[in-house]
Amino acid sequence: xxxxxxxxxxxxxxxxxxxxxxxxxxxxxxxxxxxxxxxxxxxxxxxxxxxxxxxxxxxxxxxxxxxxxxxxxxxxxxxxxxxxxxxxxxxxxxxxxxxxxxxxxxxxxxxxxxxxxxxxxxxxxxxxxxxxxxxxxxxxxxxxxxxxxxxxxxxxxxxxxxxxxxxxxxxxxxxxxxxxxxxxxxxxxxxxxxxxxxxxxxxxxxxxxxxxxxxxxxxxxxxxxxxxxxxxxxxxxxxxxxxx
Numbered sequence: 029x030x031x032x033x034x035x036x037x038x039x040x041x042x043x044x045x046x047x048x049x050x051x052x053x054x055x056x057x058x059x060x061x062x063x064x065x066x067x068x069x070x071x072x073x074x075x076x077x078x079x080x081x082x083x084x085x086x087x088x089x090x091x092x093x094x095x096x097x098x099x100x101x102x103x104x105x106x107x108x109x110x111x112x113x114x115x116x117x118x119x120x121x122x123x124x125x126x127x128x129x130x131x132x133x134x135x136x137x138x139x140x141x142x143x144x145x146x147x148x149x150x151x152x153x154x155x156x157x158x159x160x161x162x163x164x165x166x167x168x169x170x171x172x173x174x175x176x177x178x179x180x181x182x183x184x185x186x187x188x189x190x191x192x193x194x195x196x197x198x199x200x201x202x203x204x205x206x207x208x209x210x211x212x213x214x215x216x217x218x219x220x221x222x223x224x225x226x227x228x229x230x231x232x233x234x235x236x237x238x239x240x241x242x243x244x245x246x247x248x249x250x251x252x253x254x255x256x257x258x259x260x261x262x263x264x265x266x267x268x269x270x271x272x
Contacts, residue, residue, distance in 0.1 A: 039118030041066035043215035047242035053082035062089040091144030101155040113161035126178040141183035166209040195262030204261040211268025213240035234269035
């Protein structure tokens with residue numbers, strides 16, 4: 029078995045997850061990339077990593093399915109003998125006024141964003157090695173509260189609360205649990221269905237006058253995984269270019 033650290037990256041086939049997986053591999057980690065429907069994209073990332081001399085795996089797993097997450101962690105632990113960190117980037121967004129949401133749409137967002145985080149946290153606690161790292165992802169909208177983001181924002185508020193309290197509940201394990209809260213970032217999920225005017229207006233919220241790029245987020249991830257971050261626990265780290 030490899031002596032490299034193994035990191036599960038949920039939702040690693042696209043967006044922030046993709047950038048994180050590629051950067052982890054470049055830094056000497058073994059990213060385990062999970063996906064639901066994007067098998068081709070996930071395997072493409074694995075090929076890109078392995079062609080460059082790194083190690084990676086792609087495994088199908090729906091974070092909203094407790095049994096699937098349990099199977100994922102058990103499989104990775106069996107195959108690699110270790111799980112050093114888990115990074116939960118998997119998320120969906122349905123953007124519309126609250127009054128227009130159907131119960132099914134509401135349940136769908138919470139199943140992936142909130143229940144998915146619950147599943148990851150609970151099962152990670154069983155399988156992570158001592159001194160492991162758990163990173164969940166929130167969003168700047170928790171603070172900025174733009175219209176049409178009611179349900180998405182609520183799902184991410186729950187992620188922050190669960191993560192911060194869970195960090196206390198892991199007393200004695202030397203496992204840190206932290207949240208990264210990106211600002212508007214140029215990913216497929218953010219750009220989908222947005223008008224050029226909306227994108228430009230959102231970009232102007234940052235003093236830098238632009239959207240974040242996925243690679244802007246990774247340095248915070250790298251720090252929180254590092255030994256230097258062992259005393260950072262139960263925190264929400266905002267990586268938003270000053271957008272407010």
